[in-house]
Amino acid sequence: MSTKLKNVVLIQGVFRPDVFPLLKKLKKDVVVLEGRPSLQAARENCSRLQKMGLMPTLMADNMAGYLFSKGIVKEVWIASQTIDKEGAMCEIGALIIAVLAKKHHIPVFTHCAGKKIKPLSNPKAIQKFNGQSVITGKVKAFVPLLEWVPAKYISKGGTS
Amino acid sequence: MKESPLFWPAYLNSKVLFVLDETLVPQYLRYVKVKNVDDAVKVIRDMKTRAFGQFLVVLSTFLLELERHPQLNGEELQEKIGNIAHALNRSRPTFPFAEVTGGIVQWADQALKAGQDVRVVVLKKVHGYLQGIRYRRLERVAKIAATIKDGDSVLTHCNVSGELAMAAAMCQSQKKDVQFYCTETRPYFQGSKLTYWELRQMGADVTLVADNAIGTLMADRMVNKVIVGSDRNCANGDFANKIGTYQIAVLAKEFKISMYVLTQPSKRIASGADIPVEIRNEKELLEFNGKRFVAGKVHGLYPGFDVVPHSYVKKEIALNVH
DSSP, rough: OOGOOSSEEEEESOOGGHHHHOOOOOTTTEEEEOOOOTTTHHHHHHHHHHHHOOOOEEGGGGHHHHHTTOEEEEEEEHHHHHEEETTEEEEHHHHHHHHHHHTTTEEEEEEEOOOOOSSBBBBGGGEETTTTSSSOOOEEEEEEEEEEEEGGGSSSTBBB | OOTTTTOOOEEEEEEEEEEEOTTTTTTTTOOOEEEEEEHHHHHHTTTOOOOOHHHHHHHHHHHHHHHTTTTTTHHHHHHHHHHHHHHHHHTTSOOOOHHHHHHHHHHHHHHHHOOOHHHHHHHHHHEEEEEEEHHHHHHHHHHHHHSSSSOOOEESSSOOHHHEEEEHHHHHHTTTTOEEEOOTTTTTTTTTIIHHHHHTTTOEEEEEOGGHHHHHHHHSSSOOOEEESSSSEOTTTTTTTTTTHHHHHHHHTTTOEEEEEOOOOOOOOGGGOOOOEEOTTHHHHHHTTTTTTSSSSSOOOOEOEEEEEGGOOOOEEEOOOO
16 A cells, blocks of 8 residues: 555656666666556556566656655656757656655656657646546646756756 | 625525535536534535635534524523534544534533523624624625725635635725735645635636746735635734645745735634644545546555745735734
8 A cells, every 4th residue: 555655756747668677677666657647657557567567556747745755766767859958848846856865865867768748738638637527618728748957957867 | 795605605594504505616606505513514524615604604503403492491502502513623633613513612612601592692692703704704804905005916826715806896896906816725626616716706817827837926016915815823823725835935035025915813723733724635636627637556645734934925815803
């Protein structure tokens, strides 16, 4: 059960398949953030972890802070689209995790997925969840899919 | 002042307590019929109502049960009131219902000891208490409006039971140009369903964002203020609020954005470390409308609340409890 979580690697974004054997070697609990609006991170990461024989724990994107406040996050892994010495272009939500990690003195590692992601989604994307309607009608929404994480939030040598 | 239905989401009529089913808003404005304390506990536990609505249900349940049992004498009423308090206190652990129900139990005890009519005393005091809360919440709406300045862009999370929406309407009447951003607030989407809707109802300029977009909003200076509610307050200023509030607070501090919190000051809990955080059933996270969205074996962790240290708060917008 979830309350048994003690040493957590928190992963955010959709990772390349070759990253998961590295996660397994850590022998830690892996917590996956769901990755609104598409939920692709939840689906793909959980599926790959299951194939590695690992039991993932899923949390909503707004729940990462709770894990940090409990002091159980030991590492953060973030999937990036591109990375350079100035920082990394990551899937939306990465900046939250990176700032939380900095505040709690937790290392942040980025893994370049190299995948092309468009910067913004259609506002309608957050009117649905898992294909089902959350709210109907015309909604004014801002749905960024990418964000910049400055290098100061990323640990040295923390890329692959 | 135009009121949001979420500002006062329960009312008593003919021995039935009608509670707005907030899980159906905005599609439907339907009220659940609560006929006894068991129904009240269920409506709270099932999160049909939340935040201020829960306190309204707790207080109104005493009125309901007193009306339903006109035959009980003083001693019997005292026992009944104690039992109601006990049941309500256990409905959701993070909420300080005992702080409210304890007062009602005390009123009954004191009335009995003084040889007064327990029913009359308790009814009068609960009605008076509710009227006082209503007045003070309206006062707080004005305080929120005073906090929001012309040109502000305000981020909010979850829902503050009508007060922010009514403050937005007040800002409009004061000719302030204000933008609002509200987070969708997984897993129950109170932001998408309640806050977005009621701000729009009040004519506010509001934009919905996913919970994971707050970093970009703050880093790009798209918001300059954060205003959130609180479900439980401590003597040192720490508070508990909907899950997601802690990371908003940490990011706001990082990006030097002022955070304001609506509080109900209380000295009963010393600090946030003493607040029990409810861990809800993982099914509520892993399913939406009864449909699971991740295949295979996976755990879900759903803490209902975050505890936020007072150091993150620029200013409390407090309910005057004195």
